[in-house]
Amino acid sequence: MGxxxxxxxxxxxxxxxxxxxxxxxxxxxxxxxxxxxDGRKGVEIAKTFMPDLILLDIMMPHQDGVExxxxxxxxxxxxxxxxxxLTARSEEYSEIAAFDIGADDYITKPxxxxxxxxxxxxxxxxxxxxxxxxxxxxxxxxxIDRTSYTVKVGExxxxxxxxxxxxxxxxxxxxxxxxxxxxxxxxxxxSDVYVLARTVDVHIRKVREKxxxxxxxxxxxxxxxxxLT
Numbered sequence: 001m002g003x004x005x006x007x008x009x010x011x012x013x014x015x016x017x018x019x020x021x022x023x024x025x026x027x028x029x030x031x032x033x034x035x036x037x038d039g040r041k042g043v044e045i046a047k048t049f050m051p052d053l054i055l056l057d058i059m060m061p062h063q064d065g066v067e068x069x070x071x072x073x074x075x076x077x078x079x080x081x082x083x084x085x086l087t088a089r090s091e092e093y094s095e096i097a098a099f100d101i102g103a104d105d106y107i108t109k110p111x112x113x114x115x116x117x118x119x120x121x122x123x124x125x126x127x128x129x130x131x132x133x134x135x136x137x138x139x140x141x142x143x144i145d146r147t148s149y150t151v152k153v154g155e156x157x158x159x160x161x162x163x164x165x166x167x168x169x170x171x172x173x174x175x176x177x178x179x180x181x182x183x184x185x186x187x188x189x190x191s192d193v194y195v196l197a198r199t200v201d202v203h204i205r206k207v208r209e210k211x212x213x214x215x216x217x218x219x220x221x222x223x224x225x226x227x228l229t
Contacts, residue, residue: 007124008032010051012042012068013086014060018111022055025113029120039068043075050077053120056103058087058094066101073102073161079149080162082123086111092196099199102161104189126190137172139228142215144169151211158210163188167200168207171216171226180223200224 009031011022019035026033034049036042039056040063046054054072058065069083084105085098098106105119135146143152149165151158160168166188171179179187181197189195204224208216217227 006032007053008034008049008051009053009055009120010042010046010049011035011055012039012060012065013037013055013057015057018057018086018109021111021113022116025117029117039063039065042068043071046072046075046078046081051081053082053084053123054078055084055086058085058089058098066097069098069101069103074159079159082162084120084123086116096196096199096202099163099195100202102163104163106194122190137169139172139175139215139226142172142211144172153211160207160210164203164207164210167203168211168216171224175226175228178219178222178225183223 007030009026011019011026011033012035013019013022014037016037019037023033023035034045034051036045037060039060042054042056056065056069056072060068065085065087069085072078072081072083082104083102084107085103086107086109087094087098088109095106104123107116107119137144141154144165145151146165146169149160149162151160151165151168167184170184170187181200184200185195185197189199204216204218215226217225219225
């Protein structure tokens with residue numbers, strides 16, 4: 001990854017040793033890195049730094065990682081950024097809350113730098129591959145533009161967090177084809193990220209709330225499809 005100096009990474013964690021460890025390893029990989037020990041300051045840095053990836057602790061004073069992630073996902077400046085939670089909390093409800101709020105990955109501490117770098121590299125490789133595909137889908141009054149991460153229903157623009165957008169985009173690119181939850185997990189989250197199958201259901205529900213019920217159909221006992229019938 002040393003040949004990718006244009007990728008920018010923001011690390012937000014209240015543990016100085018973690019910040020130092022991650023900053024060293026990320027810079028070694030060729031990333032442009034900024035750090036913050038506070039969630040609120042991290043949000044302010046993100047506005048001007050515009051990172052491609054944010055590594056975010058959950059348990060922090062003043063403002064926890066879940067609230068910080070929510071604020072980051074509302075920022076148009078970094079709409080396409082990846083967010084990876086780094087946390088000592090391994091409870092299922094914490095993981096569900098993280099993905100529900102828009103996280104791309106969830107990694108429990110203690111951090112293994114080589115494994116973390118491998119997962120970061122995989123995220124960027126997968127993202128680069130997607131960007132090589134067709135970037136524009138128009139079906140009926142629904143318009144999806146991957147270059148700007150925008151969705152319109154008629155003339156109304158709809159804001160979707162990154163994973164909701166990727167899920168809708170993938171299904172719309174493969175209309176009338178049924179995908180199981182495992183298929184969607186593999187194609188949207190990747191094989192190197194452990195995500196609960198119910199996370200797919202949560203994301204589908206949120207997409208439907210924003211674009212309407214008529215596009216994504218549930219095929220009972222099988223999965224989901226983007227319906228053109």
